[in-house]
Amino acid sequence: MPIYEYRCKKCGAEAEYLIGVGKKENIACKNCGSTEMERILSVASFLGGISKHSPGRTCCGREERCDTPPCSDVGVCRRG
Numbered sequence: 001m002p003i004y005e006y007r008c009k010k011c012g013a014e015a016e017y018l019i020g021v022g023k024k025e026n027i028a029c030k031n032c033g034s035t036e037m038e039r040i041l042s043v044a045s046f047l048g049g050i051s052k053h054s055p056g057r058t059c060c061g062r063e064e065r066c067d068t069p070p071c072s073d074v075g076v077c078r079r080g
Contacts, residue, residue: 002018002019004017004019004025004039005017005040005041006039006040008031008034008036008037009034009036009038010029010032010036011029011031013030013031013032015029015031025039
């Protein structure tokens with residue numbers, strides 16, 4: 001099943017969803033429950049499969065690398 005990245009039009013949260021080929025996209029925001037979602041182009045598709053949350057890569061713009069990504073599903077760094 002393909003993984004697609006979506007952004008909520010209501011709260012701006014981003015998340016990935018598994019959607020079967022040929023299936024209707026009835027998804028809701030994992031943060032606020034809104035069904036007003038838009039598909040966005042995933043960063044991984046341009047980086048040769050490297051996820052933006054890959055181990056050893058910063059997620060919050062800090063210089064030090066992360067052994068385990070501290071980001072939540074909505075892309076907010078838990079480090080503060």
